[in-house]
Amino acid sequence: MRNTALVADLVTEFKTNGRIVIVGASLAGLRAAETLRDEGFNGSLTIIGDEKQEPYDRPPLSKQVLKGWVKADHTLLPRLRKVDADWRLGEAATGLDRANKQVLLASGDKVPFDRMLIATGTRARPWFNPKEAELEGLFTLRTADDAAKLQAALAAKPGRVLIIGAGFIGSEMASVCRELGLNVTVAERGDGPLVGALGGVIGDIAAEMQRDHGVDLRTGISVQSLEGDAKGHVRRAKLSDGTTLDVDVVVASLGSIRNTEWLDGAGLAAGFWGVACDAGCRVFDVNGVVTDSIFVAGDIARAPHVLYDYQFLVLEHWDNAVFGGQVAAHNMVSLEPDRRPHLPLPAFWSGQFGVNIKGVGVGPFGDEIVITQGSVKDRRFAAAYGRRGRIVAAVTFNHGKWLEYYGAMIERSAPFPPPPPGYDLPDGDMKPMPARFPDPRVPTGYPDVVLTGHDPTDRGAEYRPKKR
């Protein structure tokens, strides 16, 4: 009985006088901070972010911002409550000293913590040739600053825009270019747009959609080099089929790089694939031992997921940042019996070419697809993905209201092909076909969901304590 009282005292003491540092001041970091205060954490709270802006929303950047409707600095996130934090914006974290429990900043400052949340997210993968990357007129898109510059370049009516990479963001940008009446070429190394996330069957439909809207889509093509004029402005692109293209604006939309370098040497299971953690957002060290004081949320959190054979999943999805931040924060101020799991049913959306594409589950986990409802021709349909006789994901084009129906089946691991809802039967026969995902070992450049397996490349573990 006395022990119970002691533990309760510890929680009260931590909530009163504890020190929490959140590294990363975007969606996950903000929602985590709000949850900490909601849960009665009254200690000191520091939020560190490398961008100067206060937390803002990124999905509008490739859509309403590029279109010129909304200013790039007008996507600030609504605040759900006061967080009363010490905001250190424009300061990058450069290191983690676990022994002394300090976050090291670029300025040389050290910020001490009792518990720390990693929410540093990702950055845009830069153009591979550093010299060409200096060219004027070459852009990437991740931050509000990026969006402001690219929007200005598009508003100047360039003769042709080249988008390299036809993932979700590349495709959304191509859609905006066409809405602005700009000539746009999309060069995609894979077989079609969106194939990394949705497979070749959907990729073919997305390709047709792009071409119908006047996009010069070139698949199976990579861009080998970029050339500038005398003033250092990009003017030509050399493609892998030997042709050249005259361009005025180039956007490298090559996926993201996870911001984990600052954790190098800290002995955490952090690296290329993200930061490994348990389902309660607690970070593993390199040996797979769970830490007590370090948590992770958002785009770089990599946790085993019960629905997907306990593979470690990283999800660069909006609601994963929200829910992950909230669960991590809750668990940071809770003891064992009260901790909660973060086991999201992955969900995403993308607006492009006037079509609302939405999905649930993890498509690339499956190998078959079946069109279950609607009309592919009218681009209003639903499709389900399966693996070994169970449904693992679904995607809709302008059919979002049906997504819950499929989501519920995915959560129950219902049979594949799923029973048709008895409404809005599709044009063709409902025969499953190969979903045509690229080989997961071939880098696609733009995976927004990564099935990382159990990381066979990680050889940092100490096998068995050595007796001396």
Place this chain on the structure above:
Amino acid sequence: MRIVVDLNRCQGYAQCVPLAPDVLKLHGEEALMYDPNPPDSLRLQVLRAVASCPVRAIIVDEFDKKGEKA
């Protein structure tokens, strides 16, 4: 003011669109596009739009941010 629409939750009912047409628009048949930081003068319109959403997907700032440093 600030809003964010949870577009996973949004099902394109578009009840909100006529109530705050300068803030919330449809892109095609189903995809919602919105101004995340509309002028305060439209607050009443936006709050009506928030209340009209059958799936409560529109999130607005809950407090006056004055006094918060960032």
